Structures are given as C-alpha cells and as structure tokens.
Amino acid sequence: MKAGLFFDLRKPPGADSSWARTYGFTLEVCEEAEILGAASVWLSEHHLFADGYLPQPLTFAAAVAARTRTLRIGTAVLLAALRHPVHLAEEAAVVDLISGGRLDLGLGAGYLRQEFDLFGSDLRDRFELTDRRIGELRDIWAAGEVTPRPVQDPVPLWLGYTGPRGAWRAGRLGAGLLAADPELAEPYLDGLRAGGHDPDTARMAGHVPVFVSEDPERDWPAVARYHAYQWDSYLAAAAAPGQSSPPPVDADRMRRRGLSWRPGSLLYGTPEDVAATLRDRLAGAPVETVFLWASVGGMAEEHVLRNVRTIATRLAPLLA
Numbered sequence: 001m002k003a004g005l006f007f008d009l010r011k012p013p014g015a016d017s018s019w020a021r022t023y024g025f026t027l028e029v030c031e032e033a034e035i036l037g038a039a040s041v042w043l044s045e046h047h048l049f050a051d052g053y054l055p056q057p058l059t060f061a062a063a064v065a066a067r068t069r070t071l072r073i074g075t076a077v078l079l080a081a082l083r084h085p086v087h088l089a090e091e092a093a094v095v096d097l098i099s100g101g102r103l104d105l106g107l108g109a110g111y112l113r114q115e116f117d118l119f120g121s122d123l124r125d126r127f128e129l130t131d132r133r134i135g136e137l138r139d140i141w142a143a144g145e146v147t148p149r150p151v152q153d154p155v156p157l158w159l160g161y162t163g164p165r166g167a168w169r170a171g172r173l174g175a176g177l178l179a180a181d182p183e184l185a186e187p188y189l190d191g192l193r194a195g196g197h198d199p200d201t202a203r204m205a206g207h208v209p210v211f212v213s214e215d216p217e218r219d220w221p222a223v224a225r226y227h228a229y230q231w232d233s234y235l236a237a238a239a240a241p242g243q244s245s246p247p248p249v250d251a252d253r254m255r256r257r258g259l260s261w262r263p264g265s266l267l268y269g270t271p272e273d274v275a276a277t278l279r280d281r282l283a284g285a286p287v288e289t290v291f292l293w294a295s296v297g298g299m300a301e302e303h304v305l306r307n308v309r310t311i312a313t314r315l316a317p318l319l320a
Contacts, residue, residue, distance in 0.1 A: 001282065003316035004040035004291035005033055005308060006076065006207055009054040010298035012229060017301075019052060023060070025301060029294060029308055030064045030071065036312035040072035040104070042207075042291045045079055047115045049237060051298060058091045065099035073099055076178055076207065076291070077108030077160035081129035082119045085136035086146060093141070093150040101151035104205075106178045107133055108160035112237055127169075134159070134173045158205070171195060171202070180206035181261040182285040205289035209259065210267045211296070211307075212274050212315050220268070222303060223296070224251035227266060230297035271310065275318035290319070 007030075011022045030041050041064060043057035054060060057075045064073050073095065080088065096103040109126040110116065116123040134157055140146055141154065159170035160178035167184035170177045171191020177184060189199050211227070213219040231249040239246060249264065259267035259277055267274055278290065292311055295304045 001278070001287060001319040002039035002289045003311055003319050004042055004072070004074070004205075004289050005030075005038055005294040005311065006042050006044065006291045007054070007294055008044045008046070009060070010049070010051040010295070012051045012298040015298060022052075022298075023063075025304075026060075026295075027063055027067050029304060031067050032305070033294075033308050033312055034068045034071045036309060037316065038071065038308070038312040039316070040074055040289060040291065041294075042074040042076040042104075042106070044076055046112070046237070047118055049233065051233065058095055061095045061103065062098050065095055065102065068099075068102075070102075072102050072104055074104035074106055074158070074205075076106045076158075078106065079110040079115065080107040080133040081109060081126045082115070082121055083133075085133055085140060088133065089137050089140040090146050092137070092155060093146065093148060096150035096152055096155055097148060099151075103150070103152065104156045104158060104176075105137075106158035106160050106176075108178070114237075130159070131169060131173060134175055160206075167191065168194070171197070174201070176203040176205065178204075178206050179261075180204060180208050180282065180285075180287050180290050182282050182287070183261070185285040202286040204285060204287045206287070206291070208267070208278065208290045208292060209261070209265050210274055210278070210290075210292050212269065212271050212292070212310050214270065214310060214314070216269055220255075222299070223268065224255075226296040226299045226303075227251050227254060230293075231264060233297070271314040271318055275315055278319065 009026055045057045046053040047055050057078055061073045092105050109130045113123050158176040158178040161170050164187040167177055167188040168191035171188045172195035174197045177188045192199050211223055228249045228251045235246045254264055254266040255268050257265040294308050
C-alpha cells in the first residue's frame with residue numbers, strides 16, 4: 001500500500017493567514033511531500049463553506065502539477081454532475097499535460113443541496129449524471145473530440161461511491177473505487193464481473209480516518225480541536241435550511257471508536273500502531289493507496305508540516 005495526502009485548503013474563521021498564504025503554503029507542502037517520498041496528493045471539493053473549502057480542485061491540481069515532478073495528483077472527489085463533460089475533459093487533459101501524465105480523476109455525486117442550487121443542477125439526478133460522465137469522458141478522449149489530448153491513454157478514472165450499491169456501480173462501469181472500506185471489495189468485484197471487466201483490474205484507494213503522531217498524548221489536545229472543527233463544519237453544511245445546528249462533535253468519543261468507515265471515527269496512534277491496524281483491516285482487499293488529511297480543519301502550519309513529515313517518512317515505509 002502507498003500513502004497519500006489529502007487537502008481541502010480551508011482557512012477557518014479568525015485565522016491570521018491570508019487566502020494567498022493558504023494556497024501558497026499548500027503548494028510548498030506538496031513540494032516538500034514529494035521530496036520526502038510521498039506517493040500522491042488528493043484534492044477535495046465543496047462550495048459555499050465559510051472557511052473557503054477548495055471549490056475547484058482541477059485548477060489547484062494544475063498548480064501542483066507545475067511545482068512537482070513525481071507525485072500522482074488526484075481528485076477525491078470532483079463533483080461531476082456540476083460540470084459539462086466537454087469542459088471536464090478539457091480541464092482534466094490540461095492537468096494531465098502539465099503533470100506529464102500524473103492525474104487520477106476521481107468523480108463523485110455530491111450530497112449538499114445548496115451546491116447543486118448554486119450551479120442550477122438537480123440534486124436528484126446526481127448519480128445518473130456521475131455514472132454518465134465516465135462513459136462520456138472515455139468517448140470524448142477516444143474520439144479526439146477535444147484537443148489537446150491527455151498524456152495518459154486512458155486517464156485513470158475513479159468513482160467515489162459509498163455503500164455496497166455504489167461499489168457495485170463503480171465496478172460495473174470499470175472504474176476504480178475511490179473508497180478504502182474493505183467491506184466494499186466484494187460488491188465492487190461483483191460489479192466488475194457484471195460489467196464484463198476482469199476482476200484482476202480491481203483497484204481501490206481512499207481516505208482513511210487516521211491521524212498519526214510520534215507522541216499521541218502530547219499532540220491530542222490540538223488534534224482533537226481540529227478534528228472536532230472539521231466534523232462540526234461538515235454537519236453544519238449538511239443541516240437543512242432552518243434546522244438548528246447539530247450538537248458539537250466529541251473528539252474523544254471519535255478516538256475511542258477507533259478505525260471505522262462510518263462518519264465520526266478516528267484511528268489515532270503511533271505510525272507503528274496505525275500501520276499494523278491498517279495492514280490487518282485491509283488485508284485481502286485490492287486497496288493500492290490510502291490517503292490521510294495533511295491539514296485537518298485548517299490546522300496551524302507547524303502542525304501540517306509535522307503531520308506530513310510523519311506520514312511520508314514514518315507511516316508510508318511501514319505500509320509499503
């Protein structure tokens with residue numbers, strides 16, 4: 001297994017740094033991660049978050065591509081239903097060209113109504129449109145309908161679907177499954193067979209709710225605060241209009257739950273303990289990459305750098 005880094009470029013309210021500093025610092029972190037041997041970086045997408053959650057991952061991916069030479073650069077996920085397929089094909093091709101063929105294009109359906117309202121799209125159509133984008137992108141690139149073409153032929157396509165039904169759909173479409181949950185391996189393989197695809201082509205990758213520390217007890221107060229903020233912001237965004245704010249997240253309870261792919265859990269410990277747990281829990285599933293938050297909820301720069309160095313130099317070798 002390879003270890004990657006997950007970014008959302010948040011700047012929480014009250015933070016001292018500017019937006020330009022947040023973006024510039026993240027690019028510097030990507031360069032540092034490459035030097036340290038990290039395998040990949042993955043960029044997430046949301047809209048209308050008060051803390052400026054990254055809204056256009058492919059735009060930022062182009063900047064990462066220009067500043068690095070070996071890192072794979074993925075989207076986890078890009079909201080496919082909000083984009084015209086030709087626009088998406090062209091923008092992805094540009095990133096692939098700048099990077100010299102290092103793009104992994106992960107698509108997802110989304111779930112927040114306000115984001116679809118912002119783009120004039122219907123939330124109810126999101127799964128149908130996301131499925132359709134896989135075939136449309138393949139057809140557009142294969143036929144040369146847009147120029148220039150990407151370097152990779154084909155560009156690796158992933159679907160960030162959750163649950164057995166979503167895993168089966170990703171398999172049926174012959175896409176990678178952007179989820180590291182081992183319980184989804186069997187329905188994903190079933191989907192590959194149903195779509196006429198070779199099960200040996202199965203590939204899974206995804207975020208794992210993990211944080212590693214060389215000194216867990218020393219670091220926990222800061223880690224707990226950042227994780228609580230991150231989850232509180234997700235829950236607030238998902239609340240229906242007029243609905244009261246959900247109760248604050250209990251980070252200590254998340255830690256006690258340990259590793260789970262259900263929301264609100266966290267595997268927290270030393271690189272050795274975390275690596276042993278991941279190897280045990282993911283054994284037998286075709287998971288090739290796991291990625292961890294580089295910055296949790298817009299954490300302070302010194303914490304981000306320490307976290308990235310721990311992941312790249314301590315956890316990654318143990319997983320490999």
